Amino acid sequence: MNALLGVLFHFLGGFSSGSFYLPYKKVKGWQWETFWLIGGVFSWIIVPPLAAFLTIPDFWDIIRNERSSILGLTFLFGALWGVGGFMYGLGVRYLGVALGSSIMLGLTMVIGSLVPSFYYEFYPQDGKDSIGLMLSGSWGRMVLLGLAVCVIGIIISGKAGVMKDRELQTGSSDPHGMQVKTEYKFGLGLTVAVISGILSACFNFGLEAGKPMAHVANEAWKMTHPGQGEFLFQNNVTYIVVLWGGMASNLIGCLYLSFKNKSYTDYTKKNIPVARNILFCALAGTMWFLQFFFYGMGESKMGNGASSWILHMAFIILIANVWGIIIKEWKGVSRKTVYTITAGMAVMFVSILIVGYGNSLR
Numbered sequence: 001m002n003a004l005l006g007v008l009f010h011f012l013g014g015f016s017s018g019s020f021y022l023p024y025k026k027v028k029g030w031q032w033e034t035f036w037l038i039g040g041v042f043s044w045i046i047v048p049p050l051a052a053f054l055t056i057p058d059f060w061d062i063i064r065n066e067r068s069s070i071l072g073l074t075f076l077f078g079a080l081w082g083v084g085g086f087m088y089g090l091g092v093r094y095l096g097v098a099l100g101s102s103i104m105l106g107l108t109m110v111i112g113s114l115v116p117s118f119y120y121e122f123y124p125q126d127g128k129d130s131i132g133l134m135l136s137g138s139w140g141r142m143v144l145l146g147l148a149v150c151v152i153g154i155i156i157s158g159k160a161g162v163m164k165d166r167e168l169q170t171g172s173s174d175p176h177g178m179q180v181k182t183e184y185k186f187g188l189g190l191t192v193a194v195i196s197g198i199l200s201a202c203f204n205f206g207l208e209a210g211k212p213m214a215h216v217a218n219e220a221w222k223m224t225h226p227g228q229g230e231f232l233f234q235n236n237v238t239y240i241v242v243l244w245g246g247m248a249s250n251l252i253g254c255l256y257l258s259f260k261n262k263s264y265t266d267y268t269k270k271n272i273p274v275a276r277n278i279l280f281c282a283l284a285g286t287m288w289f290l291q292f293f294f295y296g297m298g299e300s301k302m303g304n305g306a307s308s309w310i311l312h313m314a315f316i317i318l319i320a321n322v323w324g325i326i327i328k329e330w331k332g333v334s335r336k337t338v339y340t341i342t343a344g345m346a347v348m349f350v351s352i353l354i355v356g357y358g359n360s361l362r
Helices: 002-019 032-055 059-067 068-095 097-122 131-136 139-166 186-200 203-211 211-224 234-260 265-270 274-303 308-325 335-361
Strands: none
Touching: 002 186, 002 211, 002 274, 002 335, 032 059, 032 097, 032 234, 032 265, 032 274, 059 097, 059 234, 068 186, 068 203, 068 211, 068 234, 097 131, 097 139, 097 203, 097 308, 131 139, 139 335, 186 203, 203 211, 203 234, 211 234, 234 265, 234 274, 274 308, 308 335
């Protein structure tokens, strides 16, 4: 039952992440860095403390009383994750959307799920899944199989993206529908993509580093709710510090682009529906944060291991592709291309079933 609930919560998180960019499409007259920063104010600064306030009594005391080394490391991983997200744009510029996305998303999934397991193999901790533990159990081997199958699904989806671009012969767009200037440089692009994939996985590392704060929240809740299992919202306190780091790096990047492109004038342009734009940015930012709100709930049901990160990434990619079909981004392509993207989505769905089954064995 815990495994089933975990999959459900991760689906809700993946749906939130795979859908959050749709409100941004309703923003009028603002450049990317403008609406991304406004949305970020909600997703990184406003909503996380509000979620913690509603779910964790005295959450601020948990942060204030935590060791500075834990806070610093959690913040650092959040900042590195933010840099990885910014470098994503360079990856798709130099490799193309399909190839670049496939490499970066695949690396983010593999690194984010496996590196902590290898770390805990050499530095064991109670409640942490090491790679040896996973390989020694049928449940762990099943989860790793699901990871491999999902990476295959990403590769197939990337192939479909390449086929789509060739057939439509239009300007490339990223998974959110934003136009991307492509300047194919394989060596440079591969380097950037690898760095971006590694840094983007740092969000999961940040959750690992900040887990002591979640443990405090979890133990406090279990003392007042004996016999009711693990606290669903324990990670909400950790998100605050991780997202502070993400906000720091994204703020620097957005301000740099604002001065470079002179888009700081967006806020004072005439005939721009400012209030409407802020409303859609707030909706997008809130939906973006909800991915991690539900991720934390899923992790509390499935344990603090690779499974949660694999399911999180798989659902994001799957939902984003589904939206691409719904809003007709694939209209006009050949039947072969449609079959290819459908096959990629089917393989990723199978990987979700495999990971869920592995956790049920546990």
